[in-house]
Amino acid sequence: MARFRRIVLRRAGALAALLVPGAAGASAFQLEARTEAQVYQIRAWRDSAPDEPVLLPRRRIVQYLGLNGYELVTGQDVGFESSLRVFADFGLPRGEAMKIDGLRSEDADLLYAFVRYGSNGLEGRLGRQVYVDVGDILAFDGLRVRYMSPVGVGAEVYGGLWVKGAGVLASSVYQPDGTRESDSRRLEQGVAGADPALSSPEPMYGAKLLLEGPGVLSGLSGALGYRRALVEGKTDLERATLEARYGRGLGVNAVAGVDLDVLRMRLAQARAQVRWDAERFAVSGEALRLSPVFSADSIWYWFASAPRDEARVRVDVFPRGPLRYYVQGVGSLYHTELNSGLALAAAANEPGGAPSFTAGGSAGASLRAGRFRSALDVSYRRGYGGSQLWADLTAGYGFGDGRFSLDGRLSAAHIDDGFNPLLAGNFFGAQLWASQALTRAARMSLVLEQNVNPYTRWDSKVFFLFDVKAVL
Known part of the structure; x- marks a missing residue:
């Protein structure tokens, strides 16, 4: 723990060095802190028998600290915003964590810290x-400049270093899935194929043209964007995006977005929604x-991917009174796109294979009456991959002057997974969340969770949270 404290102090000192010069002259600032104690265990899916389960205990202390300054x-x-996360997992020995790429038993992460001017x-x-x-969520160390004219x-434009395992003050925040943060452990062991470039700095840059319609075009907005990232001079990711949105309250509202993978010149993500309010x-x-x-x-980028096409239709009804209702229909088409140069691709695309279409829907109602709130949701899907039936009931109540609140949730599901025979049968869960405001700026919460199912049988979790928020 001594080494852990030195790491925390060193990284907190770096954050303070960045922020204190501005904080000294700020006319207002906001301080937010949250402490979480998490106690639960994860059961292994491999090399585990019902009578001899392999369990990974989690005994984590997590501290979030946010400091914002204004004017x-x-x-x-002119201001700044920042968030620092410090954690320690007492259920995961440091020696065991070192055997798994990207896993740490204790560390500090700088989630974000930037100076802003407008x-x-x-x-x-x-x-x-x-x-x-519309294309991604990412974190980077660098500069972003945005200008919107009166018309x-x-x-x-933005650019900098993508935050990865090689970040100055933190591990990865957001980066493309499917790659390790670093191959340092495999390199030390002399494993063939280990890649030293995984932990190399990754410069990235991007730009957008923006539109916010004035006058008769009021309610219309859009953006045309481009982004590129490089590792050791080679393109790692290249995207082009188009976004559009229209809405003026009641009546027609619409949103659309397209994300094009420029490297392979194919559609990556797309969304189009039309709504009548x-x-x-x-x-x-x-x-x-x-x-x-x-x-x-x-x-996976070159040999196999699994895109999904989906269509949804939804109706929301909110009559006079405390009740609200909705009903939704969903249909999905699952694809398994294999590299056409592989023999496996021909076999996977043979006629008579497993269906790749699922259909289903959901319905629900919510109630809010004074200090009481509740909601019920039921959903069902069947087709590719099996079938699922879910029911969730939530309820909450604020006592007295609202300083103490109690929330609960009951969940029940019947699952027949077509790919994993262990995910079959009835699954039940319950959660209780009690929260007490100590002062106007401090709140304490206790969360209890219990899950019962044929695989893990009994799975208990306990979370303790302490929040502090001050605005001066």
């Missing part, structure tokens, strides 16, 4: 930041193309 310069929109349509951010758009046309009901239709986003270093 660092009097009269100017003036007359111009906004800039410098530091570690999280970026979200509703603008541009955005009225005072007492809403109707929507949605079509999606969902596929995993891999790094070019991933074997």
